[in-house]
Amino acid sequence: MAAMAAAMAAALRGPGRRFRWRTQALAGGVRGAARGVAAGQQNYDLLVIGGGSGGLACAKEAAQLGRKVAVVDYVEPSPQGTKWGLGGTCVNVGCIPKKLMHQAALLGGMIQDAHHYGWEVAQPIRHDWRKMAEAVQNHVKSLNWGHRVQLQDRKVKYFNIKASFINEHTVCGIAKSGKETLLSADHIVIATGGRPRYPTHIEGALEYGITSDDIFWLKESPGKTLVVGASYVALECAGFLTGIGLDTTVMMRSIPLRGFDQQMSSLVMEHMESHGTQFLKGCIPTCIKRLPDGQLQVTWEDRTSGKKDTGIFDTVLWAIGRIPETRNLNLKEVGVNINPENQKIIVDAQDVTSVPHIYAIGDVAEGRPELTPTAIMAGKLLAQRLFGQSSDLMDYNNVPTTVFTPLEYGCVGLSEEEAVARHGQEHIEVYHAYYKPLEFTVAERDASQCYIKLVCLKEPPQLVLGLHFLGPNAGEVTQGFALGIKCGASYAQVMRTVGIHPTCSEEVVKLRISKRSGLDPTVTGC
Structure with a gap:
C-alpha cells in the first residue's frame, strides 16, 4: 500500500498533472487507498465539488444530518483576470x-x-x-464571508483547491500554492456550475x-x-x-x-x-x-x-451562453458520462450519474434549469435522500423565474408555444390583457408593453398551464401565483380569487378576454 500511495503521488506530480491511470486498472487496490490508507488523505461521508448555491445547500444539509462533510471550491480567474470568493x-x-x-x-x-409627484430634483x-x-x-x-462562517458553524470543512478525480472515490485538490491534497468520500456531489462562453x-x-x-x-x-x-x-x-x-x-x-x-x-x-x-x-x-x-x-x-x-x-x-465546468474534473477516467455536445453531466431523476455514488446538481447537470433556487432545493433534497431517509425527488415542473430587464418579465409553467406543441392549438385558451400600472399614470409613463397572459387548457375547468407577466415587480407577482399553479389551479379558481386593489398583480385575476375572441384586451378602467 505504501508503494501504491507513492506511485499515486508521483503520478499526480507528472507533466500537466494528468492522471494516467484507469480506475479499472486499479480495481481493489486503489479502492483501499481511497478509504484512507494513502498517507495524508482525508476521508468524508460527503464531498461536494463546487461552492455555489447548490453545492453549499447540499453540504450544509448533510452536515445538519450529522455527517462528516467537505466542500472544495476554486475560482479560475476570467481571461481578464477577475476572480471572487465563495458562493x-x-x-x-x-x-x-x-x-x-x-x-x-x-x-x-x-x-x-x-x-x-412634487419632488424637486436637481438637474442634471x-x-x-x-x-x-x-x-x-x-x-x-x-x-462570501457569510458562507465561510456558515460552513464553519456547521463543521463543514472548506478547501480552496482545484479538484480533479483520481479514482471514483478520491479527488486530488491543488491549491494556488501548488500544494496537493487528497480527499476521499463515500458520496461525491459535483456542483461546479458553468462559466460564460x-x-x-x-x-x-x-x-x-x-x-x-x-x-x-x-x-x-x-x-x-x-x-x-x-x-x-x-x-x-x-x-x-x-x-x-x-x-x-x-x-x-x-x-x-x-x-x-x-x-x-x-x-x-x-x-x-x-x-x-x-x-x-x-x-x-x-x-x-x-x-x-x-x-x-x-x-x-x-x-x-x-x-x-x-x-x-x-x-x-x-x-x-454558458459552458459547464466539467473539462478539468477528469470525469472520463472514472466513468462519469457527459453529453458530448454540451459537456453537461448525464444524471437520472435522483441526480445520480453513471457512477452510483457520484451525483451532479445545478447548472452542470444535463436537463436541469440553470436557476439558483432549483439548484438549492435539489441539493437539499439530495442530502436528505442520502442521509435523512427521504425519498423526495426534485420536481422541475412549473418552476417560476423572472428576467430582470427594465420592464421585468416573470413566468411560470409553459410558454404559449410549448402549450400548443404539447396539446394542440384547438385545446388551448389564452386569456390576456394590456394594462397600465397605477404608478405609471401620474408620471405619464408609456405602458405599451405592460402585458399579461394566462395559458390554459380549453376544456373546463381550464387547468392553468402557464402565466406570463410583463410589468413592475414581476418576480414578486409571479412568486405568489406560482404556488397556485404548482397546486393545479384552474382558470375558474383564478377568476374567483379576489384581487388586491390597486396593484398590478390584481390584473391577473381580472383576465376575461381570450385571444380566440379577437376582442381588444386593453384594460380601460378599475
Missing part, C-alpha cells in the same frame, strides 16, 4: 450583483418620475459607477472582450458598450447599463430570450428599444481590434444581406 455564480457574478445594478437603474427612472442627474460598484462589491464580499473563433474576442464574470467587478464605468447576445444575461446587462445612462447596443444573431415565450420576449425587446437600448438585429461580430486610444473597433456582418459594418465601443460584453 458561486449567483452570489458573485450573477443574481445578486445583477439585481442590485438593476435596482440602481430603476432608481434612476424613479428620480425622473419624482418631479411629477448623474450616476457614479464607482460608487455603485463599490457598494455592490462590498455586499458580495460580505456574502467566449467566441474564440472571432479575432480579438478573448483579448478585448469581457463577460458577466467581469462586468460586476469593474472599478470604472464600461462606457459605451456593445452587448453581444440575446440571452437573459445579455438583455439584463444591457438594460441596467442603459438605465444608468450608458450608450448601450445589443447585437443579436436571431431571436431574443430563446426558450422563453416569444410574444413576451418581443415585448421585452420593444420596451428596451423605446427606452434607449439600441439593437443590431440579425448581425454577428467578425473581428475586434483595439485602437491606439484604447477604444475597440468592432466589425460585424448582417446575416441576411452579407453587408459588413463597423462601430467604435469602449467595452464589448459577450453574453452568448
Whole structure:
C-alpha cells in the first residue's frame, strides 16, 4: 500500500498533472487507498465539488444530518483576470450583483418620475459607477464571508483547491500554492456550475472582450458598450447599463430570450428599444481590434444581406451562453458520462450519474434549469435522500423565474408555444390583457408593453398551464401565483380569487378576454 500511495503521488506530480491511470486498472487496490490508507488523505461521508448555491445547500444539509462533510471550491480567474470568493455564480457574478445594478437603474427612472409627484430634483442627474460598484462589491464580499462562517458553524470543512478525480472515490485538490491534497468520500456531489462562453473563433474576442464574470467587478464605468447576445444575461446587462445612462447596443444573431415565450420576449425587446437600448438585429461580430486610444473597433456582418459594418465601443460584453465546468474534473477516467455536445453531466431523476455514488446538481447537470433556487432545493433534497431517509425527488415542473430587464418579465409553467406543441392549438385558451400600472399614470409613463397572459387548457375547468407577466415587480407577482399553479389551479379558481386593489398583480385575476375572441384586451378602467 505504501508503494501504491507513492506511485499515486508521483503520478499526480507528472507533466500537466494528468492522471494516467484507469480506475479499472486499479480495481481493489486503489479502492483501499481511497478509504484512507494513502498517507495524508482525508476521508468524508460527503464531498461536494463546487461552492455555489447548490453545492453549499447540499453540504450544509448533510452536515445538519450529522455527517462528516467537505466542500472544495476554486475560482479560475476570467481571461481578464477577475476572480471572487465563495458562493458561486449567483452570489458573485450573477443574481445578486445583477439585481442590485438593476435596482440602481430603476432608481434612476424613479428620480425622473419624482418631479411629477412634487419632488424637486436637481438637474442634471448623474450616476457614479464607482460608487455603485463599490457598494455592490462590498455586499458580495460580505456574502462570501457569510458562507465561510456558515460552513464553519456547521463543521463543514472548506478547501480552496482545484479538484480533479483520481479514482471514483478520491479527488486530488491543488491549491494556488501548488500544494496537493487528497480527499476521499463515500458520496461525491459535483456542483461546479458553468462559466460564460467566449467566441474564440472571432479575432480579438478573448483579448478585448469581457463577460458577466467581469462586468460586476469593474472599478470604472464600461462606457459605451456593445452587448453581444440575446440571452437573459445579455438583455439584463444591457438594460441596467442603459438605465444608468450608458450608450448601450445589443447585437443579436436571431431571436431574443430563446426558450422563453416569444410574444413576451418581443415585448421585452420593444420596451428596451423605446427606452434607449439600441439593437443590431440579425448581425454577428467578425473581428475586434483595439485602437491606439484604447477604444475597440468592432466589425460585424448582417446575416441576411452579407453587408459588413463597423462601430467604435469602449467595452464589448459577450453574453452568448454558458459552458459547464466539467473539462478539468477528469470525469472520463472514472466513468462519469457527459453529453458530448454540451459537456453537461448525464444524471437520472435522483441526480445520480453513471457512477452510483457520484451525483451532479445545478447548472452542470444535463436537463436541469440553470436557476439558483432549483439548484438549492435539489441539493437539499439530495442530502436528505442520502442521509435523512427521504425519498423526495426534485420536481422541475412549473418552476417560476423572472428576467430582470427594465420592464421585468416573470413566468411560470409553459410558454404559449410549448402549450400548443404539447396539446394542440384547438385545446388551448389564452386569456390576456394590456394594462397600465397605477404608478405609471401620474408620471405619464408609456405602458405599451405592460402585458399579461394566462395559458390554459380549453376544456373546463381550464387547468392553468402557464402565466406570463410583463410589468413592475414581476418576480414578486409571479412568486405568489406560482404556488397556485404548482397546486393545479384552474382558470375558474383564478377568476374567483379576489384581487388586491390597486396593484398590478390584481390584473391577473381580472383576465376575461381570450385571444380566440379577437376582442381588444386593453384594460380601460378599475
